[in-house]
Amino acid sequence: MTTTANPWREALNALGSAFMTSTIIRSASKEAGMPGSALYFRGRVGILGDVSTQTAYDVQAIFSRRVVDTIWERSADVTSDKAVELYVDACRRWGRENLGENAAATRAAELLECVLDEAELAPMLLAQGWQRAPRADDVPARLAQAAMAVREIRGGLYFAALALVGLPVHRAMLADPGAGPDRMTSLGWNEEEIDEAKTHQRPGDGARWRDAERALDGAFLGLLGDVLGEDRLNDLGEALLRVERSDKG
Known part of the structure; x- marks a missing residue:
C-alpha cells in the first residue's frame, strides 16, 4: 500500500509499521517456534480469533494466497490469543526502545487513541479488532500501538477504495508506480504468480488506481477530521512530525 505524498501521513505509516519488520518481532516469532515472518x-x-486461511488472505490481500497458506500451515500450533499477545508485546517493546517520551509523543498518542475511541469503522474488520484491543500505560508503547491501529484504519479504507473503483488488489499493485512487480516480489509473490496477475491487467487500471488513491486520501482525512476537527487534526500532524525516533531495531 503506497502512502500519499504528505509528510505527516508518511510519519504515521512509518510509526505504525516499523515494528512489523524489526528484529524484535522476528525474534519473538522464532522463540514461539514459528518462521521469523x-x-x-x-x-x-x-485479533479476529482463530480464522481460516481464506479469511486471513481476504484481510491481507496484498500477499499471495500461497504465502498465507504456508504461514498458517507452519504456525498451526500457535493459538490466536498467543499470537496477539506476542504481536502486541513486540509492538510495545519496539515503541519503548525506539520512541522518545516527549510532549509530541504524548500528544500524538492521545489524539490517535481519540480516533480509536470514537471512529465508526464497520466493516473494516482488522481495524475494528485493533480499535478495541487493550492498551499500554506508558507513552512510547501507547504511541506505537495506536499508530499501528490507526494504520489499520487506512488499510481498511484502501481496500474499500479499490472495491469502489472495481480494481482488484493484485491489479492495483501492478498499476501503482510505487509498487509493481518489485514490490510484489518483496511481499512473497513468485514470478509465476506475478505473470498470472499481469494477464488480468486492463488498459484503464492506472486511471482506476489514481481514482482509488484520491478516494482513500479523502476518506482517511475525512474520518480523522470528523473525530478530531480541523484544529486537533493539525495538532496530530505537527505532533507526528516531532516524535523522536532512535530506530535501534
Missing part, C-alpha cells in the same frame, strides 16, 4: 501475519490477524 509468521508473527506479523498470525499476530495481526489473530
